[in-house]
Amino acid sequence: MLAKVLVYATTTQLNLRGDGMSEALSPSQDLPPNATQPLVVETRGLTKQFDRHVAVDNVDLAIAAGEVYGLIGPNGAGKTTLIRLLATAEEPTAGDVLIGGQRLKRGHPNAQIKHQLGLLPDNFPLYDDLTVDEYLQYFGQLYYLQGPNLHQRIGDVLALVSLENKRHALISALSRGMKQRLSLARTVLHKPTLLLLDEPVSGLDPIARIEYRQTIKMLQQEGITILISSHILSDLEDFCTAIGIMEQGRLVQSGQLHTLYEPATQQLIISVVDNIDGLVRYLSDQTIPARPLDNNQLAIQFTEDAQAAANLLRQLISADFAITEFYRTQETLEDIFIRSGHGRTA
Amino acid sequence: MNWINQIGNWNPQFLRECRGHLKPRSVIATLGTSAVFQILFCALVFQNVTTASQIDARWLYVCRILMWLLPYFIFIAGGYYLVNDLTQEEKKGTLNFIRLSPRPAREILLGKLLGVPILPYLVVLSVVPLHIFSMVQIGVPPTFFFSYYTLLGATAFFYFSLALLAGITQNLQPKKASSAIIFAAFSLLIFSPFFMFWNINTSWRYVATAFPLFDTSAPRSSIAWLYTSLTEGNFWAYGFTLINLIIVTGLVWWMLERLFHQPKTTLISKRCSYLLTAYINVLIWGFFQHRELVSDPELFVGFQNLYLANFGLVLFFLLALTPRRQQLFDWLSYSKTNLATRLWMDKSPAFSAVGVNILIAGLLVWPWLIVVLRASSVSMHFLIMPLSIVLSWLIYAAIAQIIFTSQVRSPALWTAGSILLLIIVPLIALVIFQNGTAMNPLWMVYRTVFGYPFSFYDETPSGLVAALYGGMALQGVVLAVLVTVLRRRLQQLRRLVQSPRG
Numbered sequence: 001m002l003a004k005v006l007v008y009a010t011t012t013q014l015n016l017r018g019d020g021m022s023e024a025l026s027p028s029q030d031l032p033p034n035a036t037q038p039l040v041v042e043t044r045g046l047t048k049q050f051d052r053h054v055a056v057d058n059v060d061l062a063i064a065a066g067e068v069y070g071l072i073g074p075n076g077a078g079k080t081t082l083i084r085l086l087a088t089a090e091e092p093t094a095g096d097v098l099i100g101g102q103r104l105k106r107g108h109p110n111a112q113i114k115h116q117l118g119l120l121p122d123n124f125p126l127y128d129d130l131t132v133d134e135y136l137q138y139f140g141q142l143y144y145l146q147g148p149n150l151h152q153r154i155g156d157v158l159a160l161v162s163l164e165n166k167r168h169a170l171i172s173a174l175s176r177g178m179k180q181r182l183s184l185a186r187t188v189l190h191k192p193t194l195l196l197l198d199e200p201v202s203g204l205d206p207i208a209r210i211e212y213r214q215t216i217k218m219l220q221q222e223g224i225t226i227l228i229s230s231h232i233l234s235d236l237e238d239f240c241t242a243i244g245i246m247e248q249g250r251l252v253q254s255g256q257l258h259t260l261y262e263p264a265t266q267q268l269i270i271s272v273v274d275n276i277d278g279l280v281r282y283l284s285d286q287t288i289p290a291r292p293l294d295n296n297q298l299a300i301q302f303t304e305d306a307q308a309a310a311n312l313l314r315q316l317i318s319a320d321f322a323i324t325e326f327y328r329t330q331e332t333l334e335d336i337f338i339r340s341g342h343g344r345t346a
Numbered sequence: 347m348n349w350i351n352q353i354g355n356w357n358p359q360f361l362r363e364c365r366g367h368l369k370p371r372s373v374i375a376t377l378g379t380s381a382v383f384q385i386l387f388c389a390l391v392f393q394n395v396t397t398a399s400q401i402d403a404r405w406l407y408v409c410r411i412l413m414w415l416l417p418y419f420i421f422i423a424g425g426y427y428l429v430n431d432l433t434q435e436e437k438k439g440t441l442n443f444i445r446l447s448p449r450p451a452r453e454i455l456l457g458k459l460l461g462v463p464i465l466p467y468l469v470v471l472s473v474v475p476l477h478i479f480s481m482v483q484i485g486v487p488p489t490f491f492f493s494y495y496t497l498l499g500a501t502a503f504f505y506f507s508l509a510l511l512a513g514i515t516q517n518l519q520p521k522k523a524s525s526a527i528i529f530a531a532f533s534l535l536i537f538s539p540f541f542m543f544w545n546i547n548t549s550w551r552y553v554a555t556a557f558p559l560f561d562t563s564a565p566r567s568s569i570a571w572l573y574t575s576l577t578e579g580n581f582w583a584y585g586f587t588l589i590n591l592i593i594v595t596g597l598v599w600w601m602l603e604r605l606f607h608q609p610k611t612t613l614i615s616k617r618c619s620y621l622l623t624a625y626i627n628v629l630i631w632g633f634f635q636h637r638e639l640v641s642d643p644e645l646f647v648g649f650q651n652l653y654l655a656n657f658g659l660v661l662f663f664l665l666a667l668t669p670r671r672q673q674l675f676d677w678l679s680y681s682k683t684n685l686a687t688r689l690w691m692d693k694s695p696a697f698s699a700v701g702v703n704i705l706i707a708g709l710l711v712w713p714w715l716i717v718v719l720r721a722s723s724v725s726m727h728f729l730i731m732p733l734s735i736v737l738s739w740l741i742y743a744a745i746a747q748i749i750f751t752s753q754v755r756s757p758a759l760w761t762a763g764s765i766l767l768l769i770i771v772p773l774i775a776l777v778i779f780q781n782g783t784a785m786n787p788l789w790m791v792y793r794t795v796f797g798y799p800f801s802f803y804d805e806t807p808s809g810l811v812a813a814l815y816g817g818m819a820l821q822g823v824v825l826a827v828l829v830t831v832l833r834r835r836l837q838q839l840r841r842l843v844q845s846p847r848g
Binding site: 047049050051052087088089091092093094106107108109111112114115117119121123125126127129130134137138139141142143144146147186 | 351354355358359361362365366369438439440442443444445446447448449450451604607608611671672675676679680692753842843
């Protein structure tokens, strides 16, 4: 297996308070997600309190246009509440939400902002008595789409979710996966600038999940800003450009994905046919500490660039080591989650 | 098809409801049932008819039956359909998606109102030709036809708006599943009979005299508003009904639009409650500005009715205006807690707003009472006595807000139970233990404390006036204690907002 990812990592943006609690970041000030793009989502001190339970606690979030922002955290961390607050489905206890630079007003329909939003909640109730086409027409017209434009758009979104051949089928006759895709089609029908997806792949089989991932990548290519929460971290790693980790209502870590990887965790794995002890000694002479693994394999901590890795490989081959594997590893999103978020505020 | 798209562009919700309800099978079944009913009904009515006068009499019968049947049918069926539909949508969660769309609440709700009861509308439309034909046969003037159907339409619009309100109000309904049935029962037992009673005695009276469409054997009741009779068969009665329907429908839509976007807020806004109180008081007061009401007891019936109406309003506000604990949290966290926010912000405690509502009612009732009392021999102590009633209402408002501030599971049920207990138990004790009409100072204090300082026709013996004031002082103490408790509760909430995990 060869190294797939070469990331220039910087230190993570986690600030720790004296009490050991992670301090919420202020990405708009401390960590611009993408300095060249305007912000589509910005929250300032966003808080939602349900009696004694603070579901969202003083969250400062900034998501730039075109970003795919993955929101991760354990159950009850406040992901769904945060998404509902952004979607205008819930009013905050305190703080502000700006969507496309427009501030959400309390007790106001916020029609202009709603036009920019597309929300797909974790449950996706549909109207079983309508056909797919009638359902999408209804929602398109709710968003002021009309005439040929609407019909064209329905065709496009059905193609996007591979449901073209079900256009005139009754919704009650669709499978769960199809219904989930139809919900996504409904959510993107009016071309929202911000797509809010709450656990969109939960309950899907592996093939449906792969298809769903492809669809999200296509939406990303269309330039739609996406905020997605999921428990399946490997899925998020595949297409997210930025990540936020929530713990007990707090956004404990947030930033571009490549900035979150811990440089110290980057390793080179080297396998040889034999003479593993000789290899360890050789590396030790080069002042490279090595850690033997099983099966004639060792790991070395390696934070240098790709050229340095290539030079080392060349050196080892010259020294007559029978190299069978030489690849670079890096921590996964799951590792980041465990390392920096999960359990820290518990 | 183009015209279908145009309907959808105008109101997508209406088109969605039509698509959902107008399935060919349902339409055929509905129209078929209506046709069969009409044929059977006519066959039954016209059997063994030989002479022309008999035929006229039977057409009169057909006209009369349909006139009664249509309002009952449309109110019961339409109300049931709407409440049931919205309850189902809330239950499934589909209403939230509609809420998140940029379409105004007015359009969505209008689409619901026009589209959900589309099958009952079809039934009514299918019966209208027979109804018109029967009217023509007996020579009823077209003005009556116009009056009947406009009032039926306007009342249905108001009533269905009320049904929408009942449907989207989740926090006041103890049992969501049964709310549609309760609403249908209300239509059958209260609303439809009232609609017929009111219009027969006012707007349609002139037709009822000329054509025996309604039973006019009952003694004619005299109804007037601001010295203008509503029972003389003039256009005023018709206009009066329509204007009031427009006002109450407007108030209901004000609540509806607000609740649609904020389903977790109070049922009624503070501003709307002030207008509602003013409107109800002016309306009822107007009914007692009548030339025929000259004696003291009759005028006091007016006062009694105003008292009952305002009592009803206060009880309604206790549930509809009092914010829940969560809303108080929001108010405490983002808003200033000064008097202005207490009077105008919907998430602030309702205690001050209930006080303002009582003040609005009082501003109207007290001057009138002074005028009435000057012309009568009744003691001026009556002017002070309403204060006791006001104090008891404020006590209810404080209790309600304290309960809503607590962490009880169903604050509305607890409030309703507590207030009912406070109203009914002292009254039962009064009935059981009071010795005839005799009043002693202890009883007077007891009555005053619980808001029953006098019966409307009684004169308070001057020797008991001191007891009255004593009772009111005790009320004042109770109120002060409750307000202190409420204030402490709010301070606790504020601390919780400031440091929730502390």
